[in-house]
Amino acid sequence: MVRMGAKWTPGGRTTGIGSLPHRSTKAAAAFAFAATSIPAIPTLPRRSPAEAMICQALVGVHGFDVGPYGSLAVNLSAVDPQAGIKSDLTDEAFRGTLAFLQLAQRSGYRGDVKWHFVGPVTLGIALARAGVPARQAFDVAVNAVRSHMDLLLDAVDLFIADARQIVFLDEPSFFEVAEENFFLPPDAAADLISTALARIEPRAIAGVHCCADVNINQLLDTGPQVLSVPVTDGLLEYSARLIRFLEDDGVIAWGAVPTSGPLPVTAERPWRVLSELWCELVRRGADPLRLRHQALITPACGLAAHSVSVAERLFTIASEVGTRVSDQSAAAHFAYGA
Secondary structure, three states: OOOOOOOOOOOOEEOOOOEOOOOOHHHHHHHHHHHOOOOEOOEOOOOOHHHOHHHHHOOOOOOEEEOOOOOEEEOHHHOOOOOOOOOOOOOHHHHHHHHHHHHHHHHOOOOOEEEEEEOHHHHHHHHHHOOOOHHHHHHHHHHHHHHHHHHHHHHHHHHOOOOOEEEEEEOOOHHHHHOOOOOOOHHHHHHHHHHHHHHHOOOOEEEEEOOOOOOHHHHHOOOOOEEEEEOOHHHHHHHHHHHHHHHOOOEEEEEEEOOOOOOOOOOHHHHHHHHHHHHHHHHOOOOHHHHHHOEEEEEOOOOOOOOHHHHHHHHHHHHHHHHHHHHHHHHHHHHHOO
16 A cells, blocks of 8 residues: 655646446456556446446445436435445446456556546435435435445555555536535535545545536635646636645646547647646746646546547547647756756
8 A cells, every 4th residue: 555645746647537438347447558657447337337426336325226227216214324335346336447456466567546436425416316315315425435435445455566546536516516505505515525535645646526617616625636627718717726736736637638529539639728728827827847747637527428439539639648748747857857
């Protein structure tokens, strides 16, 4: 187990975000190792709905039954936020994870590993909308996320000796926190994520990902070491906070490769958009060295909705963008001794 704490400067390395479109666990695992410089444990919801983020989080949770097509049935009388959760890596919901770890062990892989799990706010929202009273829903969510994170942290340590783990809480529904009549006050919702991040930090680099249009200030208030968001002009609204985050040694996982709308065919457009955003941040006071040294490059979101061939193309583009960032980072390090 690697203890965290030292400053981490990925310098343009690449990793994945969320799901892959593969139906074969072995093919997905092999792809995950080949596609990026930091292999990301994939989830495979097209192989089985059990690997969808909400279904995966409910493995072993009392009072919930996930149907074969991902439907969720709730027995309110059996829901107990304090009940123990039997996390099980051999469950159908973790087949993609297990295949990845087994391949890592067979190949003798030693290095960084990134993985993600649904965050407590997004899970709590899903449970509340399934009919669980709000307070109970978020208590169950916190317990489930904590239990499964412990399982996965232990599993990676078991299969990959001395791995540095990079763990993202996936919070696609966090934008709802700002809406009127949300289930919780915004600060209470942020505290749920902060508590989950604090549980990760002694053992891994802890990040938060949201691919929705979200208030970056509220997301950073949760205290992540890594912020993972798509590259858009809207980030400039939060330029002062992003600059301060970088100055505090935070890492930004730039979702530079679009995964919806017009998809890129080459790296030129994603690179241009990222470069223009960085140039504007520098004009507003960002340190150009920190922008590059403290950068991860990723697709904007998961890729389960696309074909395998499209996923291959988008990861190739991410790799090309990452190489350009790495080259600039290395050149700056040499020129300035930073």
